[in-house]
Amino acid sequence: xxxxxxxxxxxxxxxxxxxxxxTVTHAAEPQAAGADALALAxxxxxxxxxxxxxxxxALVWPGADWQALGLKAAIFAPRGRLxxxxxxxxxxxxxxxxxxxxxxxVIDPSAQIGDGAAIGPFVxxxxxxxxxxxxxxxxxxxxxxxxxxxxxxxxxxxxxxxxRVVIGDRFICHPGAVIGADGFSFVTPEKSGVEEIRExxxxxxxxxxxxxxxxxxxxxxxxxxxxxxxxxxxIDRGTIRDTSxxxxxxxxxxxxxxxxxxxxxxxxxxxxxxxxxxSRIGDRVVLAGQCGVNDNIFVGDDVIAGGGTKIFTNAPAGxxxxxxxxxxxxxxxxxxxxxxxxxxxxxxxxxxEKTVMQRSQDTE
Numbered sequence: 001x002x003x004x005x006x007x008x009x010x011x012x013x014x015x016x017x018x019x020x021x022x023t024v025t026h027a028a029e030p031q032a033a034g035a036d037a038l039a040l041a042x043x044x045x046x047x048x049x050x051x052x053x054x055x056x057x058a059l060v061w062p063g064a065d066w067q068a069l070g071l072k073a074a075i076f077a078p079r080g081r082l083x084x085x086x087x088x089x090x091x092x093x094x095x096x097x098x099x100x101x102x103x104x105x106v107i108d109p110s111a112q113i114g115d116g117a118a119i120g121p122f123v124x125x126x127x128x129x130x131x132x133x134x135x136x137x138x139x140x141x142x143x144x145x146x147x148x149x150x151x152x153x154x155x156x157x158x159x160x161x162x163x164r165v166v167i168g169d170r171f172i173c174h175p176g177a178v179i180g181a182d183g184f185s186f187v188t189p190e191k192s193g194v195e196e197i198r199e200x201x202x203x204x205x206x207x208x209x210x211x212x213x214x215x216x217x218x219x220x221x222x223x224x225x226x227x228x229x230x231x232x233x234x235i236d237r238g239t240i241r242d243t244s245x246x247x248x249x250x251x252x253x254x255x256x257x258x259x260x261x262x263x264x265x266x267x268x269x270x271x272x273x274x275x276x277x278x279s280r281i282g283d284r285v286v287l288a289g290q291c292g293v294n295d296n297i298f299v300g301d302d303v304i305a306g307g308g309t310k311i312f313t314n315a316p317a318g319x320x321x322x323x324x325x326x327x328x329x330x331x332x333x334x335x336x337x338x339x340x341x342x343x344x345x346x347x348x349x350x351x352x353e354k355t356v357m358q359r360s361q362d363t364e
Contacts, residue, residue, distance in 0.1 A: 001025065003090060005057050005073045008038070012086045017066060018073030022057050026091055030055060038087070041069070042080030059083060095156060097136050114151065132169065144180070150225065162237065168225035168247065176232040179223070183236040183243075183259025183277060185215040215239060217259060224248070224265070230255060236277075246283065258295070270307075282317065 002023040009016035028037035031052035039055035041047040047060065050069050057073040059080070060066055066074035077083035097118040104121040107113065111125045114133030124142045125131070131143070132151035143149070143161045150169035155161070159173045162180030173179070188210045196204055219238025224247030229235070233255040237243055243257060246265035256274045257263065263275070264283035273287045276295035281287075285299055288307040293299060300317030310324040322332035 001093075002036075005038075005075060008087070008090060009075045011090055012075065012077070012083055014078075014083060015062075015076045016074065017076075018057070018071065020073060022073045024057060027059075027087055028053070028055070030058070033058075038075075040084070042077050042083070059087065095136065095138050095154070097138055108145075126163075138175075147180075162220070164220035165223070165237075166220070166242075167223040168227065170226045171223065172228040174229060174231040174233075174253070177229045178234045179229065180221045180237045181234060182217045183215075183239055185217065185239055185259055185277065186212040187215055188212060219243065219260070221245070227251075230271070233257075236261075252289075264301070 002025050004020060005016055005018070005022050005024070006020035009020070024038040025036045027040055028034070030039045030041050030046055030049040033039040033053035033055035035054050035056050037055055039050060039053060039058035041050055041058045041060050043061055047064065047069055050058065056071060058066070058069070058071055059077050060074045061080070062076045062078050064074065064076070097120050099118045101107070101113070101117065101119045102121040102123070105119050105123045107125040108127045108129065110127050111129040113131050114135060116134040117131065119137045120139040122140045123137050126143060126145035126147070128146045129143050130148045132149060132153065134151060135149065135153045135155070137155045138157040140157055141155050141159045144163040146164040147161050149161070149167045149171060152169055153167070153171045155173045157175045159175060160178045161173070162178070165180040190210070192210050193204060193207065217237040217239055219240055219242045221235050221237050221244070222242040223245045226248045227245055228250045230251050230253035232253055233251050235243060235245065235257040236259040238260045241260065243259060243261050245257070245263045246267065248266040249263055249269070251269045252271040252273070254272050255269050258275055258277035260278040261275050261281070263281045264285065266283060267281060267285045269287050270289045272290045275281065275293040278296045279293050280298045281293070282299060282301035282303065284302050286304045287293070288305060288309070290308045291305045292310045294312045297311065297314050299311060299315045300319065302318045303315050304320045305311060305326060306322040306329070308324065309321050309326045311321065311326040315321060315326065320329040321327065322329045
């Protein structure tokens with residue numbers, strides 16, 4: 001679909017100049033932009049590539065000399081990535097799900113489907129499910145008994161929403177995600193080796209056979225408004241109380257949230273993050289890729305953990321963490337500098353040892 005420069009600028013709340021009646025059909029990098037594309041040149045380093053393409057209009061930085069760049073129109077973006085968020089929404093057609101309910105969908109008669117739903121083929125919706133208005137549910141998704149989902153949900157192909165899960169408005173669930181599977185919780189009749197090691201920090205009185213007994217998950221999952229769950233992510237149901245995800249929180253692909261975990265509002269959990277059972281994550285926490293959080297600990301508000309960080313103990317609010325185990329970022333940086341100096345230090349020590357040995361032999 002074509003959009004005028006004027007319409008895009010209004011939608012972004014941005015200033016524009018030049019021929020605002022020009023139309024574009026998509027966004028493109030400057031060197032690849034044709035005459036029907038809006039070039040993304042939000043900084044001078046990107047604008048350098050405009051002559052390699054054929055763009056007539058571009059998204060540029062405030063104060064850019066757009067005419068000198070050979071453009072006929074420009075939209076000015078004070079914060080480029082924020083403008084990208086709005087621009088990508090304008091050009092994203094979304095999944096192709098026909099309005100109405102596909103005849104190859106199976107919906108329990110007791111389920112309530114809100115007005116304006118678009119539900120694709122091979123979707124199954126169980127007993128007592130309530131889905132809010134304007135839901136879009138793609139093929140092969142399943143929603144189990146008693147689940148409740150708010151307005152404007154987008155549930156993509158093959159997603160699994162299990163029994164009694166409660167989800168707020170404007171929910172986005174990417175393909176293959178599983179929300180509300182049983183928690184991973186087992187116990188042995190006698191004290192297990194794991195319990196003993198936790199108490200003694202490594203000492204075991206004896207190694208003996210042990211068999212695991214399953215603890216069933218009686219809780220479910222509660223999710224707030226404006227939450228997005230990435231592809232193939234898993235959120236386990238709680239043992240007694242619900243596992244919970246706060247409003248505005250975003251999960252990347254392949255994230256695992258264990259049973260009883262409580263995640264706060266507006267958190268960002270990147271790919272392959274794992275949070276073990278019964279931990280609490282504060283508001284606005286950012287966990288970069290492959291971060292791990294131990295069970296039964298608390299990560300305070302506004303904590304930021306770099307990629308691969310392993311958090312084994314409570315983390316105070318506002319702390320920036322790196323490393324395995326997690327430590328303050330500035331300490332981690334100093335340790336890494338010191339580690340890089342170790343080969344030179346070892347060589348100096350060896351040389352000093354050699355000198356001392358030689359002098360000792362000379363005095364004998």
